[in-house]
Amino acid sequence: MPIEAVVNDKINRAGEHQLTPENWVTQYADYLYNYARVRLNDDEQARDLVQETFLAALEKQNSFRGECNERTWLTAIIKYKIIDIYRKKSGSFKARDEYGTPIAEEDFFYPEYNNWKKEHWPAPFGVEEHDPLHNKEFMNVLQSCLQRLPPLWISVFRMKHLDDEGTEMICKELRITSSNFWVIIHRAKVNLRSCLQKNWI
Amino acid sequence: MKKELTESEKIAYNCRKATLLIEKKQSIRLTSREKMELKLHLAGCYICRVYEQQSILINSMMTKLFKADPKEIKLDSTFKENLQKTIERKLNDKR
Numbered sequence: 001m002p003i004e005a006v007v008n009d010k011i012n013r014a015g016e017h018q019l020t021p022e023n024w025v026t027q028y029a030d031y032l033y034n035y036a037r038v039r040l041n042d043d044e045q046a047r048d049l050v051q052e053t054f055l056a057a058l059e060k061q062n063s064f065r066g067e068c069n070e071r072t073w074l075t076a077i078i079k080y081k082i083i084d085i086y087r088k089k090s091g092s093f094k095a096r097d098e099y100g101t102p103i104a105e106e107d108f109f110y111p112e113y114n115n116w117k118k119e120h121w122p123a124p125f126g127v128e129e130h131d132p133l134h135n136k137e138f139m140n141v142l143q144s145c146l147q148r149l150p151p152l153w154i155s156v157f158r159m160k161h162l163d164d165e166g167t168e169m170i171c172k173e174l175r176i177t178s179s180n181f182w183v184i185i186h187r188a189k190v191n192l193r194s195c196l197q198k199n200w201i
Numbered sequence: 202m203k204k205e206l207t208e209s210e211k212i213a214y215n216c217r218k219a220t221l222l223i224e225k226k227q228s229i230r231l232t233s234r235e236k237m238e239l240k241l242h243l244a245g246c247y248i249c250r251v252y253e254q255q256s257i258l259i260n261s262m263m264t265k266l267f268k269a270d271p272k273e274i275k276l277d278s279t280f281k282e283n284l285q286k287t288i289e290r291k292l293n294d295k296r
Contacts, residue, residue, distance in 0.1 A: 021288055022289060025281050025288065029281055037271065050284075058288065113214040113215070114216060116249075121248050139266055142259070146266075161260070161268075162268065185224050189220075190220060193252070193256065
């Protein structure tokens with residue numbers, strides 16, 4: 001190795017982050033646990049995932065390049081495990097089509113002209129005027145409507161609104177095409193809105 | 202017999218497409234054609250205007266709901282102790 005490269009290598013290494021697996025549990029276990037909990041809505045699964053993450057991280061310590069800190073690195077690992085769960089859940093769900101639509105889901109639009117079916121016309125919620133965020137009841141309805149969504153739809157919403165992931169990233173990670181992505185967002189949203197209307201008004 | 206629709210009638214009727222464009226618009230830029238179609242549709246469709254308002258509202262509520270500070274829950278200490286032991290054992294095996 002030419003002398004310059006050796007020097008550069010040393011300089012680079014000086015600023016590198018190091019891994020200290022013996023401190024992981026104390027430093028990151030609770031953080032990773034909560035990170036997974038909000039994304040999975042399942043405490044037990046989140047707990048298992050923390051363990052899996054640490055064990056996987058131990059195995060691939062060599063792939064740690066020191067470019068980011070330990071926490072970021074561990075978070076990236078758990079994040080991919082979460083997305084893997086999203087994919088598995090969507091894959092095992094009995095959907096009607098490639099958009100992850102539940103079998104019993106009815107069409108909100110007439111097939112002929114694509115206009116709203118009358119019984120599904122959106123009606124005003126009556127919460128637009130004031131700040132609905134303070135309206136705890138409305139948020140509770142939203143929460144329960146979200147929980148009723150099929151796995152692919154809720155995964156897309158979580159990635160979009162919880163992680164602010166861009167369209168391209170979501171498509172890549174969940175392995176969906178971008179045109180399917182919009183159909184999914186659309187169906188999920190029409191369904192969610194309708195659920196809100198049914199349970200709120 | 203099915204009536205043949207003109208281009209502008211198709212846009213006026215097509216709430217399915219209009220609502221899809223409403224969703225798209227909140228994340229990416231629409232093409233100028235899409236913008237025009239949506240504008241034409243919304244001008245004549247009160248129902249989709251209600252939909253649009255609510256769709257924007259739901260998006261912002263979802264973000265708030267997901268990001269609302271969740272109760273920080275700590276892992277139970279027995280689980281952590283066991284995990285710590287497992288990690289230490291694995292580290293020793295490697296050495």
